[in-house]
Amino acid sequence: MVRVEDIKKEAKKALEEEKVKYIIGYEKGANGVLPIPAFIKKPEDIDRIIWDPACVYNLSRFLLDEKRSKSKEKEPDERPVGLVVKGCDSRAINVLIQEKFINREDVYIIGISCENTGVLDEKKLAKKLKGKQPEKTEFGEKDKFIIKTKDGKIEIPAEEILAERCLECKANFPVVYDVLFGEKVKRPLENPFKSIEKMDSLPKEEKWAFWKEQIDKCIRCYACRSVCPMCYCDECVADTISFAVTADTTAEEKAQKIKWIEKSPVSSENFVYHLVRAIHLAGRCIDCGECERVCPVDIPLRFLNKKLEKEAKELFGYEVGFDPDQPSLVSCFKDEDPEDFIR
Amino acid sequence: MAKEYEPKIVAFLCKWCSSAGSDLAGVSRMVYPPNVIPITVMCSGSVSPLYIFSAFNKGADGVLVSGCHPGDCHYIQGNLYARRRIALVKKMLEFIGLEPERFQMSWVSAAEGTKYTQIIKDFVEELKPLGPQTKLRRNL
Numbered sequence: 259m260v261r262v263e264d265i266k267k268e269a270k271k272a273l274e275e276e277k278v279k280y281i282i283g284y285e286k287g288a289n290g291v292l293p294i295p296a297f298i299k300k301p302e303d304i305d306r307i308i309w310d311p312a313c314v315y316n317l318s319r320f321l322l323d324e325k326r327s328k329s330k331e332k333e334p335d336e337r338p339v340g341l342v343v344k345g346c347d348s349r350a351i352n353v354l355i356q357e358k359f360i361n362r363e364d365v366y367i368i369g370i371s372c373e374n375t376g377v378l379d380e381k382k383l384a385k386k387l388k389g390k391q392p393e394k395t396e397f398g399e400k401d402k403f404i405i406k407t408k409d410g411k412i413e414i415p416a417e418e419i420l421a422e423r424c425l426e427c428k429a430n431f432p433v434v435y436d437v438l439f440g441e442k443v444k445r446p447l448e449n450p451f452k453s454i455e456k457m458d459s460l461p462k463e464e465k466w467a468f469w470k471e472q473i474d475k476c477i478r479c480y481a482c483r484s485v486c487p488m489c490y491c492d493e494c495v496a497d498t499i500s501f502a503v504t505a506d507t508t509a510e511e512k513a514q515k516i517k518w519i520e521k522s523p524v525s526s527e528n529f530v531y532h533l534v535r536a537i538h539l540a541g542r543c544i545d546c547g548e549c550e551r552v553c554p555v556d557i558p559l560r561f562l563n564k565k566l567e568k569e570a571k572e573l574f575g576y577e578v579g580f581d582p583d584q585p586s587l588v589s590c591f592k593d594e595d596p597e598d599f600i601r
Numbered sequence: 602m603a604k605e606y607e608p609k610i611v612a613f614l615c616k617w618c619s620s621a622g623s624d625l626a627g628v629s630r631m632v633y634p635p636n637v638i639p640i641t642v643m644c645s646g647s648v649s650p651l652y653i654f655s656a657f658n659k660g661a662d663g664v665l666v667s668g669c670h671p672g673d674c675h676y677i678q679g680n681l682y683a684r685r686r687i688a689l690v691k692k693m694l695e696f697i698g699l700e701p702e703r704f705q706m707s708w709v710s711a712a713e714g715t716k717y718t719q720i721i722k723d724f725v726e727e728l729k730p731l732g733p734q735t736k737l738r739r740n741l
Contacts, residue, residue, distance in 0.1 A: 458696070466698025466736060495651060518655055526739045530654045533693060537650040540689050562696070569692045574685065588689075591681040597671075599691060600684065601707040601720055 259397065260370055260440040262309045265342070268437050269368060272340050273301040278366045281340035282317050283307040291392040292380065295320065307342075309370060310395045311403045314377045314421065316546040317341055318350040319487045321360055338366040345372055346423070348432035349544040349579025350487040355434075356582045357542075359490060362434075369435030374401050374445050375416040376424025380551075383419045387412075423547035423560060426450045433580055451568045457561060469529075475555040476528040478521065482535065482549035482559055488542045489535075496531050497521060536562040541570050541587020544579045608662035608728035610637040610721070613652060614709075615645045615680070618669035621711035626718050633718035634725045637665070644668065645706075646679030650690045653704065657737040663703045663728045665720070670708045680708070699736055702727045 265283075272278045285296035285306040293313055296306050318341065328334045343351065348369055354360045375397065383392060387407065394406040401416045417425075424430070428450055431442040449455070457465070480496070483489045501515050519534070520527045536559075543563040550560040570576040573596055576587050614620040620641045626633060638661075642648055645668025656664045666687055668680040687706045695701050705724060709717045 462695070462698045462700065464698075465696065469697040470736075518651055520739070524740065526658055526737055529697070529737050530651075530658050533654050533697070534651055537690060537693060562693075565696045566689060566693065569689055573688055573692075588682065588686050591678065591685050593671075593681075595681070595685055596688060597684055599688065599706060601705065601723075 260309060260373065262307065264439055265309055265368065265370065266304050266307050268439075269298070269307060269340060269342075270301050270304045272366060272368075273298070273304065277337065278340035279335050279337045281307070281342070281368075282320050283340075283342040283368075284309065284313040284315070284317075291383070291395055309342075311375065311378045311397060311416070312380075312395045313344070314380075314548075314551065316347045316350060316485075316487055316548050318343065318347045318354070319485060319548075321351070321354060321365060322487065322490045325360060325364075338364050340366045340368060342368045342370065343432055343435070344370055344377070345427065345430045345432055346544055346546040347487075348434050349429075350546060352434050352579045352582045353488065353542050353544060353586075356584065356586060362582070367432065367435045367437075369432030369438045371431035371438065371440030371442055372424070372427075372445075373397075373430070373440045374443055375403070376420050376427060376430055376445075378403060378416075378419045379421040382421075383414075386414060386419055421547060421551075422453070423545050426452065426545070426564075428577075429580075434582070451564065451571075454561065454564050454568050457565075470525065472557045473528045473532055474525050476523055476532065476557060477555060478523040478528065478531065479554060481552040481554065485548045485552045486539070487546070487548075488539055488544075495519065495534060532557075532559070532562065535559075536566060539563050540566040541576055541578060543567060606729065606732065607634075607636055608725060608731075608733075609660065610663040610665055610724060610728070611656040611661040612637050612639045612665040612667060612721075613642050613645070613648045614639050615668045615675075616641050616643050617675040618673060618711050619645075619667035619707075619709040619717070622667075622709040622713050622717045625711065625714035629714050631714055631718045633721045636725050637721050644674065644676050644679035645683040646674075646676065646681075646686075648683060648687075650686065653690055654737070657699075657703075657734060658739050660734075660738050662731075662734040663705070663724055665705050665707065665724060667707045667709045667717075667720075670710055673710060699734075700731055702731060703734060 269281045280299045283296045284293040287294040291312045324339050355362055390407045392405050396404040398404040402413045403416050405412045430445055496519050519530050547560050570587055648666050653664050674680045694704055707720050
């Protein structure tokens, strides 16, 4: 059982010893049950930190912003940033280290094991409570979540309201950390790709009908891109910004600028955007499920990423986020890679 | 009389082998369907997945990526990187429900003009019953 007091104590110690610049954790949100990210710079503010089953965010995204702001400072503070991570988030850090985007010493990792459970899914919870407003969530005994509402406490087995990705999680404890809270226990998992296999077995016309309906909904808000810890290109192929149109720009220059993807949210362009997004995450996505959670029109984006994770595992025996020293999926090859599809 | 449907194929051919292979087919006056639009790239490994999606997006009925045989790559290993990447793209396109026949990869060396013509012939034959590709085509 992870006690939030222990986390606070450790975080406070790190701040007092000036080991870290600041701590990024979770704090109580203003509205509803979901917490918000907390940036804690002073040891006396440490009581803001919370840890409950609603801590869904992947805070490793903030390492990207941290790196960017650091590169603009004249005399940057070289101390690491303290970061509260779950199992999935720690794998994201591993991938960022693997790609040499950050160094291991840039981050002080406060790892928390999900211990047999995980984080909840807000929609599943709302369904379960049938309209009642949850006020607070807690980890209970025997893999149960305790949900507080106006009418009192309710105990719900974790399995029933766990986020989909937690149900398919391969390692629900941090794989890289400086301090660890909770035990490294693995939730039994029959098949991490159950949902994908169901999808794979459909005939192609049904698959197409499903994706056409889903991708058509996309409004191109790019929330999936904004929230992803792996989407760190300075310029995205989906909306190129580096081509400045000035008074001197000729029509020819404008015409010659390649526009890979139109910005209009129509089916064909959405498909290219989502396919490119998924391919760019091949062998990098650590299945934190944030893209799907933030999607305002509920596109099952996790499926696309999970499919590539499955293929990487089956075709190339590649697993994401466990070893920061391995080469990334598409920047290496093996002689025995399958080539039965090649003529 | 209605004209028979002719599929349009975009072929990304590597400069050192496949492009020379198609050239050989041409100079040897081998007959093959004129449905293919060849685009020479420096290496099959330089074909970004975006090129492939973009080709479908801009109206290709089929896309072919062709490179040197393993071990023959001008850049030593470019085609082996391509093999891995293209496998993922192929699985991805199948996953969203595009017909798997529409996207092919082949190894064609500079001496294999006949193989090249055969690949194009087979490809066109496979594409004809599928009809035009409308799934990913831009329709603004």
